[in-house]
Amino acid sequence: MQYDAIILGAGAAGLMCAARAGQRGKRVVLVEKSEAPGKKILISGGGRCNFTNLHTAPDRYLSANPHFAKSALARYTARDFLDLVERHGIAWHEKTLGQLFCDGSARQIVDLLLDECARGSVEIRCGADVGAVDHADGSFRVGDVAAPALVIATGGPSIPKMGATGFAYDLARRFGLKVVEPRPALVPLTLGGEEVLFREISGVSAPVTASAGKTRFAEAALFTHRGLSGPAILQVSSYWRPGEPVVIDFLPDRSAGWLVEAKRASPRATLRSLLRGALSARLADILADRLAMPAELANLSDKALREAEMRLAAWTFHPTGTEGLAKAEVTVGGISTAELSSQTMEAKRVPGLFAIGEAVDVTGWLGGYNFQWAWASGVAAGEAI
Numbered sequence: 001m002q003y004d005a006i007i008l009g010a011g012a013a014g015l016m017c018a019a020r021a022g023q024r025g026k027r028v029v030l031v032e033k034s035e036a037p038g039k040k041i042l043i044s045g046g047g048r049c050n051f052t053n054l055h056t057a058p059d060r061y062l063s064a065n066p067h068f069a070k071s072a073l074a075r076y077t078a079r080d081f082l083d084l085v086e087r088h089g090i091a092w093h094e095k096t097l098g099q100l101f102c103d104g105s106a107r108q109i110v111d112l113l114l115d116e117c118a119r120g121s122v123e124i125r126c127g128a129d130v131g132a133v134d135h136a137d138g139s140f141r142v143g144d145v146a147a148p149a150l151v152i153a154t155g156g157p158s159i160p161k162m163g164a165t166g167f168a169y170d171l172a173r174r175f176g177l178k179v180v181e182p183r184p185a186l187v188p189l190t191l192g193g194e195e196v197l198f199r200e201i202s203g204v205s206a207p208v209t210a211s212a213g214k215t216r217f218a219e220a221a222l223f224t225h226r227g228l229s230g231p232a233i234l235q236v237s238s239y240w241r242p243g244e245p246v247v248i249d250f251l252p253d254r255s256a257g258w259l260v261e262a263k264r265a266s267p268r269a270t271l272r273s274l275l276r277g278a279l280s281a282r283l284a285d286i287l288a289d290r291l292a293m294p295a296e297l298a299n300l301s302d303k304a305l306r307e308a309e310m311r312l313a314a315w316t317f318h319p320t321g322t323e324g325l326a327k328a329e330v331t332v333g334g335i336s337t338a339e340l341s342s343q344t345m346e347a348k349r350v351p352g353l354f355a356i357g358e359a360v361d362v363t364g365w366l367g368g369y370n371f372q373w374a375w376a377s378g379v380a381a382g383e384a385i
């Protein structure tokens with residue numbers, strides 16, 4: 001059967017791309033291996049789908065080419081997706097830091113996309129196992145369908161138990177496209193050695209700033225039975241490389257010299273009592289134990305207090321690894337942007353072949369940025385097909 005485009009993967013990017021191309025009058029078939037479309041959308045944002053971020057900007061994405069995402073993100077913005085959400089009468093709210101969520105359920109976003117696809121007469125085939133993709137004489141063939149355009153929208157390999165694989169990369173490589181080494185991102189980090197003692201406070205969270213290299217995030221960190229998690233840690237995990245430390249400021253709002261000032265104001269206080277006033281008791285205790293300065297502040301030198309302050313502001317953890325693709329929200333790396341047009345997402349060396357969404361080496365921060373990339377890259381390809 002002949003179509004204008006075959007889109008592989010009915011996730012966020014594939015559905016958006018199909019709707020846009022279909023509404024432009026293109027005959028589109030969307031081929032999905034799962035029984036239903038949009039499975040990752042349904043579990044996203046704790047079931048409420050953090051569908052975009054008002055602060056979307058290219059510098060909130062990781063890619064070997066930091067300029068690549070600019071064009072698509074500028075042509076389809078967070079406001080554009082929000083307009084679509086509002087046209088569909090979906091109630092939404094900003095949770096924090098520009099993150100927009102459905103008031104109701106992520107199902108509403110999947111329904112929106114299916115509705116837009118229906119308006120474009122897109123044919124959706126679920127439960128279709130894509131075997132071989134043939135390419136000859138400018139035509140792509142998948143099973144019994146053929147088209148001059150093929151869009152790879154099969155996502156990345158994070159959360160394999162949902163069926164996610166490296167299919168997109170294998171297919172891209174078959175067409176001679178380079179793939180930037182994928183690694184798990186937005187993922188908890190594991191602790192070992194002495195630092196396993198922090199497992200004692202599993203479940204405790206605190207507002208911190210966390211940094212890996214030069215990149216720093218001010219959000220909550222959470223101690224877990226395996227190591228570190230919470231938004232601040234998930235964010236830095238995308239930048240963290242094995243062997244590097246992660247540095248946490250446990251008291252980011254305190255100004256320099258606060259401990260020496262506390263000594264003047266309350267000489268009978270202890271470091272433990274001060275920390276208990278600022279942090280949860282279990283976290284305060286584990287930090288105080290490690291600082292090992294039980295005396296009253298009056299009996300501690302200013303130099304020792306300044307050193308303690310510096311340790312609290314730059315507590316250095318040495319993660320042993322990440323919790324891997326099984327727990328990663330996304331994958332950094334993917335189909336190299338050097339192979340694609342930033343205007344259309346079409347492969348420069350293989351006319352008619354497109355790649356969009358998480359399959360491409362563009363990865364957003366936590367907070368709705370990844371869906372915004374899926375929408376924007378989907379629209380860019382949907383308009384070019």
Ligand SMILES: Cc1cc2nc3c(=O)[nH]c(=O)nc-3n(C[C@H](O)[C@H](O)[C@H](O)COP(=O)(O)OP(=O)(O)OC[C@H]3O[C@@H](n4cnc5c(N)ncnc54)[C@H](O)[C@@H]3O)c2cc1C
Binds near residue numbers: 031052130328
């Ligand atoms: C638990 C979790 C929560 C998340 N929450 C958020 C959030 O709130 N906000 C946000 O911005 N991002 C979130 N993300 C990230 C977001 O889900 C992804 O960035 C986004 O889904 C990527 O869209 P995509 O269309 O490229 O890939 P996907 O949504 O993964 O879609 C790919 C589709 O291709 C199909 N497929 C795979 N292989 C084949 C094949 N061989 N043949 C046919 N079909 C195939 C898959 O079944 C799937 O339907 C979350 C991720 C996870 C895991």
